[in-house]
Amino acid sequence: MTTTVALIAALDTKADDAGYIRARLREHGLRVHLIDVGVLDEPLLHADSTREEVADSAGMDLGVLRRRHDRSSAVDVMGAGARRIVEDLVATESIQGVFALGGGAGTTIGSIVMRDLPLGFPKAILSTVASGNTANYVGTSDIVMFPSIVDVAGLNRISSVTYTQAADAFAGMVNGLSTRPDVSPTADRPxxxxxxxxxxxxxxxxxxxxxxxxxxxxxxxxxxxxxxxxxxxxxxxxxxxxxxxxxxxxxxxxxxxxxxxxxxxxxxxxxxxxxxxxxxxxxxxxxxxxxxxxxxxxxxxxxxxxxxxxxxxxxxxxxxxxxxxxxxxxxxxxxxxxxxxxxxxxxxxxxxxxxxxxxxxxxxxxxxxxxxxxxxxxxxxxxxxxxxxxxxxxxxxxxxxxxxxxxxxxxxxxxxxxx
Incomplete structure (x- = not known):
């Protein structure tokens, strides 16, 4: 059975970046469930979970959210909606990992989605802010953050290196689940x-x-x-x-x-x-x-x-x-x-x-x-x-x-x- 992971991105501004990551993950044998958290412009890639579905999962109509022109509100709504979608996918064992990418907004949405996922469930964010104070993003979770080095704003000879490394490492986390050693404690070992x-x-x-x-x-x-x-x-x-x-x-x-x-x-x-x-x-x-x-x-x-x-x-x-x-x-x-x-x-x-x-x-x-x-x-x-x-x-x-x-x-x- 093919292993599936979720990929979260704003497909109006980060479509090229998301497309590259998706292609690289597919090279590792992974199926990718793409979740669009963009709000303003039209998406440039087809999403498996559309932005309308994401907003609706948070109890918000996308049209109303667009008319607000409030970036903070958009991040909160799309973060909450994406979180509910991912939680459902995890609960039904439909995905075995989640990856997000972006700048400050994309990182915030990714962290909202991932912070409360189970320990050991592969979770990673390719981020422009990964080299700073990440405490508010990671919290008490085991989110792995990869520095993008340059802005997440399209492909170039530098971003293609960091994108590849992040995707390859994440694929290793996911594919390694099947060979992870059993470290579960036993009932007689408190x-x-x-x-x-x-x-x-x-x-x-x-x-x-x-x-x-x-x-x-x-x-x-x-x-x-x-x-x-x-x-x-x-x-x-x-x-x-x-x-x-x-x-x-x-x-x-x-x-x-x-x-x-x-x-x-x-x-x-x-x-x-x-x-x-x-x-x-x-x-x-x-x-x-x-x-x-x-x-x-x-x-x-x-x-x-x-x-x-x-x-x-x-x-x-x-x-x-x-x-x-x-x-x-x-x-x-x-x-x-x-x-x-x-x-x-x-x-x-x-x-x-x-x-x-x-x-x-x-x-x-x-x-x-x-x-x-x-x-x-x-x-x-x-x-x-x-x-x-x-x-x-x-x-x-x-x-x-x-x-x-x-x-x-x-x-x-x-x-x-x-x-």
Whole structure:
């Protein structure tokens, strides 16, 4: 049976580009379902899903949309319509991948379509903005973005190179589905999500080793904002049997205004879905910024640590520590399943240790007191451990607590349903 992929493009302005990509994908043995998201001029290629059908799928008449002459509205409508069409094609197993191309508008439409498609489903965008900040396009998904290098505005000796490379790579993703190794977890091998930052690596890797030796599979997420959001998404989708959330630093950035916030829903997924979790306060002593010249002027006189040329860390104050503790406590109170908070009394990161640059015992106490007060009367178990977070004793305690939780709940092995 021929494998089919969807190709999304505005066929009034990107017809030559889409035609070239389609032809290249066909050379790899793929059938192409062409979706037209253009609005203004007449299409220059025949589409399998016409622009009228796309607009109608979003509950909008194309003629009305044209008369608005509103580019933003057109992107929203055609993005929503294309998303519904692709979701239907995926649900009926009519396509095995989706590819989009364009500039800012085409990239936005492509990302609207792809962001919530299943992990592992091939998805790619050939884009003029792929070399910039793509966080708003990719989100927590596994979208692959290919830089077009030049504008997506017809074929030339440069664009034909980047178009070919993108199409060939995407075809490899799709054709590789049939030979992809089976990495699905088994029912007797629980899947654990863990959060980690550079300054909590020692703790997390020690705990990870213990969990793996006990038969668990551990997936580590880098607590950089996107990492936390991705972990939350996959927890909510049922991938994980338990969570080892030792690194909640993203709440520091959310409260104080750093660049690595995971948003106001961080720590909610495991709590609301009853997933067993062992949580700590890793790296909540710091807020993240970029290069020194990017730090807001209001923080000019603060205690800073220059991690590297592109990353600057700022020590939180006692008042900020209280706010961070309160925020974490509010989220953990939502827990509907087993939940323990471990408090490392001797420090929360490699920089927050005796003799290290961020060693501020009073700020630590304010953090600990605030989170305990916020959890008072809740079902969350709070345990003080007179160790630093990166001490082996602390990491071992965290791993053993999580294993104890897992011994009392059935393993879901949900990831096998998503692979």
């Amino acid at each position: 899947l654990v999500a863990a959060s980690m930052f550079g300054v909590t690596t020692q703790a997390v890797m020690c705990a990870k080793s213990i969990l793996e030796n006990a038969g668990c599979e551990v997936v580590v997420f880098h607590a950089t904002g996107t990492g936390g959001r991705t972990m939350e998404r996959l927890i909510s989708e049922g991938y994980f049997d338990a969570v080892l959330d030792l690194t909640t630093t993203e709440w520091s950035d959310e409260v104080v205004g750093g660049i690595l916030s995971a948003g106001p829903t961080r720590l909610e997924s495991a709590a609301r879905h009853g997933v067993p979790q062992v949580v700590s306060l890793g790296a909540t002593d710091m807020v993240n910024f970029g290069a020194p010249d990017t730090i807001p002027g209001t923080f000019a006189n603060r205690l800073l640590y220059h991690h590297n040329a592109e990353n600057t860390l700022m020590r939180v104050t006692s008042d900020e520590a209280r706010q961070i503790g309160e925020a974490i406590g509010r989220k953990l109170r939502l827990a509907t399943g087993p939940c323990t908070l471990l408090i490392p009394l001797r420090g929360t990161s490699a920089l927050d240790a005796e003799g290290e640059p961020f060693d501020r015992p009073e700020a630590r106490r304010d953090l600990f007191d605030a989170v305990k007060s916020s959890l008072d009367g809740s079902a969350v178990t709070v345990i003080d451990i007179d160790q630093h977070i990166n001490d082996e004793v602390f990491a071992t305690s965290a791993a053993r607590l999580l294993l104890d939780y897992l011994s009392h709940v059935p393993y879901t092995a949900q990831a096998s349903n998503h692979a």
